Structures are given as C-alpha cells and as structure tokens.
Amino acid sequence: MEFTEILCGRYGLSVRAAGVLMRHASQSVHARKEIIVEEGQRDQEIRFVTEGSARSYGMREDKCVILSFAFEGDPTSSTLGAWPGGISGHTIETMEPTTLVRLPREEIDRLFAADAELADWGRRMAEEQLRRRARHYLALPVEGGMRRLDSSLIYYLESEGHRVHFYTEEGDFVAAGTLKAFEEKLAERPFARCNSGYLVNLAQVKSVQQGMVQVGPYELQVSRPRRKAFLAALADHIGGEGA
Numbered sequence: 305m306e307f308t309e310i311l312c313g314r315y316g317l318s319v320r321a322a323g324v325l326m327r328h329a330s331q332s333v334h335a336r337k338e339i340i341v342e343e344g345q346r347d348q349e350i351r352f353v354t355e356g357s358a359r360s361y362g363m364r365e366d367k368c369v370i371l372s373f374a375f376e377g378d379p380t381s382s383t384l385g386a387w388p389g390g391i392s393g394h395t396i397e398t399m400e401p402t403t404l405v406r407l408p409r410e411e412i413d414r415l416f417a418a419d420a421e422l423a424d425w426g427r428r429m430a431e432e433q434l435r436r437r438a439r440h441y442l443a444l445p446v447e448g449g450m451r452r453l454d455s456s457l458i459y460y461l462e463s464e465g466h467r468v469h470f471y472t473e474e475g476d477f478v479a480a481g482t483l484k485a486f487e488e489k490l491a492e493r494p495f496a497r498c499n500s501g502y503l504v505n506l507a508q509v510k511s512v513q514q515g516m517v518q519v520g521p522y523e524l525q526v527s528r529p530r531r532k533a534f535l536a537a538l539a540d541h542i543g544g545e546g547a
Contacts, residue, residue, distance in 0.1 A: 307331075307354050307405045310377045315429070321421045328411045332404050340380065340396040340404070347392035349406045351380040356402025357450045359443065362394040373399075373443045375452050379429065380404070399443065399450055440493055442486070444470070444479040451477070455493050459520040461486055461503040471522060496537035499527035504534075506541040 307329065311322040331354075334340065341347045343362050358374045360381050371394050374380045380396050390409070416423045440455045453472065462469040463483035470477055487495065487503055494506040498517050502524050510518040512535065517524050526534055 307352065310352070310354065314377050315425055317425055318421060321419065321425070324415065324419065324422065325407065328407055328415070330406050332406060334398045334402045334404065336398060336400050336402075338398045338402075340398065341392050343392055343395045345392050346390050348390055348409050350409055350412055351396070351404045351406050353378050353380060354403045354405055357399045357443070357452075358396055358402055358404075359399055360394040360396045373441050373452050375450070442489060444477075445481070446477060446479050451479070455490060455495075455505070456507065458495075458505045459508050459522055460505060460524065463501045471520075473520070494537075494541045496534050497530055498524055498534045499530050506538050509538060512538065 308319075308322050308326060311317045311325060312319060317325075334356075340351065340358065353374045353376055355376060357376075358380045360371045360374075362371055372381065381392075381394065412426070416426050442453045442455055444451045444453055453470070453474070457473040459471040459473070461483060462471070464478065466480065466482060467478050468481055468483055468486055470479060483501070483503055487497070490503070495503050496506055498504050504517065504519050504524065508520045510520070512518070512526065515526050515531075517526050517534075
C-alpha cells in the first residue's frame, strides 16, 4: 500500500497534510532479520512499515524483551521511542523482507510546531502506541507471511504436532510452532492448560462444571492430571481481577 493511502485512510490526514509529510519522506527496502537501529544508537528518524513487518526489542537483565511489532501501516516505534539526546531505547529488526518510509525526527518536530493538523496526528499516533503497549501481541508465522494477534482475543490454543491451532474472536487459524513455545511466550498472560493439548485464555472462561470448561463458545475437557493446577490458576486470575 502506498504511504499516502495509509496516511489518509488509516490516520485520517487530509491530502494536503499527507503531501506535506511526503515531501520529507524517503523509502528503503530491507532484507529479513536486518537491524535498522540498535539499542543505544542515535536514532534520528521515525519509520513506518509499508510492506512486511518489524519488531522492536531491548535487553533487560541479560534477557531479550520484545517491546512491539509493526506491520503494514504501523510505525516501527512510538515517537516517544528515543531517549534524551536522540538515543534509541530499543533495537528495531525486520522479521521478513520489508519496505520502510522514513521521516527525519527533526523535520517532523518542526512540522508539528507549525501545522495544527500534523500536530494532532502526532498526538493521536503517540496515544495509540501507548495503548498498544498496554496490550500484548503475538507475531505468528502463518501461511503467506506473519500475523499480529492481540492475545486477549484468543479463546484457546490447540496442539497439532508442530503446528498450533488458534481459536480467537477474529476467527480460527493455524501457525507454525509448538504449544510449549507459545505457552512460554504467554507466560506473563492469563493462560493455563486444561489438558495436555489445550492452552486456555482464563479471561475467556465462562464456567467450569463436570470436568468441562466453557471458553467463549467452546467446551473443552479438563483432564484429571491438570484439573487442580488449572482451577488454581483460574482462581488466582479471578481473584486478581477483583483486587
């Protein structure tokens, strides 16, 4: 998709305002797993994905922590993503062959100060990025590319060998990988196994009775070996919500 279409369609900018931005934009094409900027480097640009995908991550206590994912139309990081002095607080890396539109931060700051419509766009973009950071996303390798999924929309995951079937509010689909690997990625979210083959979003549980759990529109069996741990995790989640 052309960046002008993204600015007007997704972000609601007028053709005039989009044209002002495009006069200062450049485009670059990158290979898979290419580092765009490293944590601690000077970062003087705002970048948007027009094709492909990218992720940002940082090292926290010697661990790689994924901070965000960017797909078509997304900025690779928030306008707040640079530390004082223009130093990047994270590493940005492509996840597949990717095309970026790049805007100089210094020029964008000048435009925000001079143009009320662009200033409002910058504010809305920053607010959206902060809301996205409050949510949790998975980047899933699906047929034909990558898919971003808000983990709160998942009902449950089902193991299918070296593939995992996702049942979600957005529909059902299959991603490459193992249930254990996705369980680790969701370790900080309210997910628990009700049996060896199902990983359940506890926030979507409606009821548990007679060895069955109602998860959204689905009924799943709770196995005897998993029952105690599953019910304890569910009780902890419910108690945490009420705290």
